[in-house]
Amino acid sequence: MAIKNYTVEGMTCGHCVSSVKEEVGEVAGVTAVDVTLETGAVQVTGEDFTDEAVKAAVVEAGYKVVA
Template identity: 70%
Template structure:
């Protein structure tokens, strides 16, 4: 298992957190998702999860991963 950390822009409420958590949680290999609304921090736990897959999931939820 590995944990990767990302920064997500555009989240403003609990619904935003739920949307990102749901979309990223559906990425194959993801076993855990932790989103901090205050900092925009997204921690993804899993095996074989690519940065591109996480980025696409966040964009599907309507937000942006910053470099």
């Protein structure tokens, strides 16, 4: 089980959090997504997922991974 942390820019409300959780949660291998609106922190748990797939999912939700 892997846990990776990302920082996402542009989230401003609960809907933003839901969008990111939904898109990242659909990435193959992801089992859990935890988002903290105030800091932009996104913690992803799972197996065999890639940074590229997570970043693409964040972009699909309309936001940007900055770290």
